[in-house]
Amino acid sequence: MAKETKISMAVIRRLPKYHRYLGELLRKDIDRISSKELSERIGFTASQIRQDLNCFGDFGQQGYGYNVKDLYDQIGKILGLDKNYKTIIVGAGNIGQAVANYAKFESLGFHLQAIFDKNPKLIGIKIRDIEVKDVDCLDTYLKENPIDIGIICVPKEHAQMVADIMIKNGIKGIWNFAPTDLNAPDDVIVENVHLSESLMILSYRLNESELFKE
Amino acid sequence: MAKETKISMAVIRRLPKYHRYLGELLRKDIDRISSKELSERIGFTASQIRQDLNCFGDFGQQGYGYNVKDLYDQIGKILGLDKNYKTIIVGAGNIGQAVANYAKFESLGFHLQAIFDKNPKLIGIKIRDIEVKDVDCLDTYLKENPIDIGIICVPKEHAQMVADIMIKNGIKGIWNFAPTDLNAPDDVIVENVHLSESLMILSYRLNESELFKE
DNA sequence: TAGATTGTTAATCGATTAACAATC
DNA sequence: TAGATTGTTAATCGATTAACAATC
Structure with missing residues (x-):
């Protein structure tokens, strides 16, 4: 084919x-x-x-x-939508929760296995029946549970550190919501969702067209 | 310049x-x-x-x-980041709330004025000190309060309807999170954030590289 | 001044569009 | 068969890279 x-x-x-x-x-x-x-x-x-x-x-x-x-x-x-992917989310803040609750997700074959955060207020709460784990357990968890795709929803300061743990433990793809570029070897696929870039492009186009007068 | x-x-x-x-x-x-x-x-x-x-x-x-x-x-x-934009969010679900709480937002000059939803459970709650209004009031609200940018975070079934109300009331730009393409006249700028497209591209690249074996 | 690095033109590369023979 | 529409090649268009004169 x-x-x-x-x-x-x-x-x-x-x-x-x-x-x-x-x-x-x-x-x-x-x-x-x-x-x-x-x-x-x-x-x-x-x-x-x-x-x-x-x-x-x-x-x-x-x-x-x-x-x-x-x-x-x-x-x-x-597109690989006939396959199933085991995924985890790191960062259970607003974006992490939004992604976790994103319904289409499961139907495309992406199965959420675990969620991690470092905030004690979030650790232990349940999102879609999945208890948020302490991010300190991430490394151990990944060693015991092979995961295909890691979703990074932490602040940009911690994104590379989280990515490194994922990469070290054989994750194959990273869906990155942190507003930073990640370093990763060629055999790890990184796909970025940079919301602020999208917003800036909207802002640019608004001004370019001279539609926007303050 | x-x-x-x-x-x-x-x-x-x-x-x-x-x-x-x-x-x-x-x-x-x-x-x-x-x-x-x-x-x-x-x-x-x-x-x-x-x-x-x-x-x-x-x-x-x-x-x-x-x-x-x-x-x-x-x-x-x-990029127009020296300007200020009045924005509203329609749809106070997971993505709507995530966007509302997205800190960088305000610092880029996008000032959230109001949030709308149609779910009675959400109407009245406060997000960042902004009370969620009934979406039935959207049209009236926009007539009384000129808004620059509308952010659409409703399910795709309602996205065009919301967009039409926005467009009718002189909104200049739409940041669209609904997984659908919106019809809008040329003088309204639409910028899409299609999360599932991004995820599909990740999935494609994973399979293309033959990194992923089920 | 000599060295560095831009601004800009020309060359290359890649992506889109047009055209049409192949064929269902 | 005749009409429709693909698959594919060739032409065009646009974007990236290379090269270098201008100049700080």
């Missing part, structure tokens, strides 16, 4: 959007779609859609288009 | 990172930096850094480099 050439990040970033739109079509009981129709809904050019999908295989059929269910499943597979 | 040509999105997306790294240098009392040194820290090429900065003006000095404080301030200004 997969072709040999390396897929560009530009393509990868569009995959979740394809997945989301195809999911919507599926719920609307639409069972086939052409690149042209999809283009009109999703806002990419039809040419780009065909080009993107062809990175991964021949999913379409000339004269017909794409089967929605098939394509949805294929893209889900490409 | 500003040049005439339209700045590409690729450049804009890098601005917050420049701002962050320059802020760190500033805190370390480093007062000058060359594109080469910055390149080593930030991970962009020196050439790209000079190219990027030159979109906005001549901030550097041949033979010297860039003044950290000056450049930090200039980029802050370009």
Whole structure:
């Protein structure tokens, strides 16, 4: 199925959007779609859609288009959504709790195993039936329980330290909400969610367009 | 200061990172930096850094480099961080509360004026001394209180409806946390934070690298 | 002045769009 | 079969990198 050439990040970033739109079509009981129709809904050019999908295989059929269910499943597979991942959250503050309670999370195959914090007020409380553990136990916990993905929701000052413990214990991916860049070896994937960067871009665009006058 | 040509999105997306790294240098009392040194820290090429900065003006000095404080301030200004924005949050669930409590928020000039929800259990509670109002009052509230930025933290089913009320009442920017694309006229800036897309990209990269074996 | 480093132009690389033959 | 639409190649467009003259 997969072709040999390396897929560009530009393509990868569009995959979740394809997945989301195809999911919507599926719920609307639409069972086939052409690149042209999809283009009109999703806002990419039809040419780009065909080009993107062809990175991964021949999913379409000339004269017909794409089967929605098939394509949805294929893209889900490409994204690794057919797998299950054991995850932990470190940092049970606002963002940590929001992520823990984020419903879609489980349905995508990410299974929350444990939550850690260093605040005594948070240690022991339950979030989604999971008791918050002392972060001092993180290292020991990881040694006993292999975890795939670590989610970092601690302040930036402690983020690298937490990452180091995760990396040392064989974590494969880090979802980082701390507003800092983490050092990690090439075989550990780091994906950042930098909220303040997103907010700054909103602010920039607001001013650029001269819509905003104080 | 500003040049005439339209700045590409690729450049804009890098601005917050420049701002962050320059802020760190500033805190370390480093007062000058060359594109080469910055390149080593930030991970962009020196050439790209000079190219990027030159979109906005001549901030550097041949033979010297860039003044950290000056450049930090200039980029802050370009990003519109010297302004103040009146904001509201609609949706006081986990993400809404996390955003409301997000400390950096205020320091960047985003001032939270009100929070809305439709859940009777949430209406009336206080978050950061702000009482959660009934979302039914949103339209009236906006008519009486001009707001610059609306933050949408409601489920995707209600996101467009909330956006429409905001747009009708002259909101200029929307920071959208709902996992859906919003329809908005060109003069309303929409910036999305799609957490599940970020998670899917992590998942993709994990599988691509073949690091993940179930 | 000599050395350093920018600003900027030109060269390269990569991503998007257009076009169309292949084929269902 | 005729019409539709893909897969794919070629053309265009844009972004990044390299090079170097300008200049502090």
